[in-house]
Amino acid sequence: MSEVRHDWTKEEILEIYNKPLMELLYEAASIHRLHHNPNEVQVSTLLSIKTGGCSEDCGYCPQAARYHTDIEGNDLMSVNQVKAQALRAKASGSSRVCMGASWRNVKDGEEFDEVLEMVRTINKLDMEVCCTLGMVTENQAKRLAEAGLYAYNHNLDSSEEYYKEVISTRGFQDRLDTIDNVRKTNVTVCSGGIIGMGESIEDRAGMLVALSTLNPQPESTPINALVAVEGTPLEDQKPVEIWDMVRMVATTRIVLPETQVRLSAGRTQMSQEGQAFCFFAGANSIFAGDKLLTTPNPDVNEDMKLFDKLGLIPMKPFTKKVQPKTVEAQDSAYQAQGENPKWTRPEHKIERNEAAKQKAKEIREELKETEQA
Numbered sequence: 096m097s098e099v100r101h102d103w104t105k106e107e108i109l110e111i112y113n114k115p116l117m118e119l120l121y122e123a124a125s126i127h128r129l130h131h132n133p134n135e136v137q138v139s140t141l142l143s144i145k146t147g148g149c150s151e152d153c154g155y156c157p158q159a160a161r162y163h164t165d166i167e168g169n170d171l172m173s174v175n176q177v178k179a180q181a182l183r184a185k186a187s188g189s190s191r192v193c194m195g196a197s198w199r200n201v202k203d204g205e206e207f208d209e210v211l212e213m214v215r216t217i218n219k220l221d222m223e224v225c226c227t228l229g230m231v232t233e234n235q236a237k238r239l240a241e242a243g244l245y246a247y248n249h250n251l252d253s254s255e256e257y258y259k260e261v262i263s264t265r266g267f268q269d270r271l272d273t274i275d276n277v278r279k280t281n282v283t284v285c286s287g288g289i290i291g292m293g294e295s296i297e298d299r300a301g302m303l304v305a306l307s308t309l310n311p312q313p314e315s316t317p318i319n320a321l322v323a324v325e326g327t328p329l330e331d332q333k334p335v336e337i338w339d340m341v342r343m344v345a346t347t348r349i350v351l352p353e354t355q356v357r358l359s360a361g362r363t364q365m366s367q368e369g370q371a372f373c374f375f376a377g378a379n380s381i382f383a384g385d386k387l388l389t390t391p392n393p394d395v396n397e398d399m400k401l402f403d404k405l406g407l408i409p410m411k412p413f414t415k416k417v418q419p420k421t422v423e424a425q426d427s428a429y430q431a432q433g434e435n436p437k438w439t440r441p442e443h444k445i446e447r448n449e450a451a452k453q454k455a456k457e458i459r460e461e462l463k464e465t466e467q468a
């Protein structure tokens with residue numbers, strides 16, 4: 096019941112997902128207790144260090160330049176800005192900072208060097224540092240590891256089959272290859288996905304097959320509920336029902352017993368009772384702060400009040416793995432190689448992505464005409 100298995104089949108996972116809820120919860124909570132302290136929850140802060148203007152067409156994402164959404168873009172933050180935010184996060188109880196940049200992939204150069212300096216700076220604050228920067232090569236992953244990176248986030252998003260219905264500008268295999276590159280270092284892997292994008296239960300199970308058959312399994316798995324943002328191709332999706340979220344968290348806990356299961360986007364749509372069910376089902380990590388990259392998130396004080404009510408305590412940093420050492424830039428064994436890897440661009444047509452792009456074009460033309468008038 097408690098061993099880590101890498102041979103889960105979709106049928107087995109579906110059987111777990113569809114169990115009577117009370118049985119599912121009991122099993123997930125029992126497995127949770129064998130591998131984790133059920134009263135500890137990791138609190139992480141997600142920082143958007145570079146927002147918007149992204150070249151990709153991810154159907155759920157308001158940062159894609161091709162769609163028209165209300166988000167305000169910004170260039171890469173400075174190291175000092177990031178340090179100030181990290182200190183604020185630490186003071187309010189976060190043990191991990193996750194820095195996200197709206198890039199397709201990491202490119203060697205000044206901006207990446209800045210990110211490496213951010214990693215060094217936050218690691219020296221004795222906080223776990225995670226980055227989500229798009230696809231990375233092996234050398235780039237090694238440079239991040241040397242700087243003191245604790246985790247790299249690269250979500251599989253959905254099953255391989257449904258991935259093609261949401262994104263046309265990058266391939267599922269590239270996601271797996273990036274995770275593989277991170278695995279060639281000591282950096283831990285954070286990889287999960289999103290539910291509520293119109294996928295079937297089979298797709299949810301398919302995603303968990305892909306994650307659980309990775310060897311080793313990811314150390315952290317975010318389960319996001321889609322936040323449907325106006326202007327994106329998925330703007331009309333209905334909010335995820337809490338019971339779907341609870342089932343997904345519980346199933347993830349059972350097939351990824353040692354992983355930190357992270358309640359991520361969509362927590363504002365969840366009641367306190369709903370979140371408590373998720374913690375019981377095995378979620379042991381949340382993102383704190385009023386924004387999750389660009390979408391709303393519960394206020395950190397509200398989270399701490401909920402923790403008090405439930406008797407939960409924030410997990411200390413480096414509970415699961417020792418703190419990595421930071422190597423200074425001048426002592427680095429790995430240098431920029433000016434790589435230009437050919438990550439895949441399948442470029443098949445996704446109707447709703449095309450429609451959102453066309454709508455954005457029309458809105459921009461209208462705005463231009465109004466400005467000129």
Ligand code: SF4
Binds near residue numbers: 149150151157158197
């Ligand atoms: S999810 Fe990431 S890669 Fe996709 S559009 Fe948004 S920022 Fe770009």
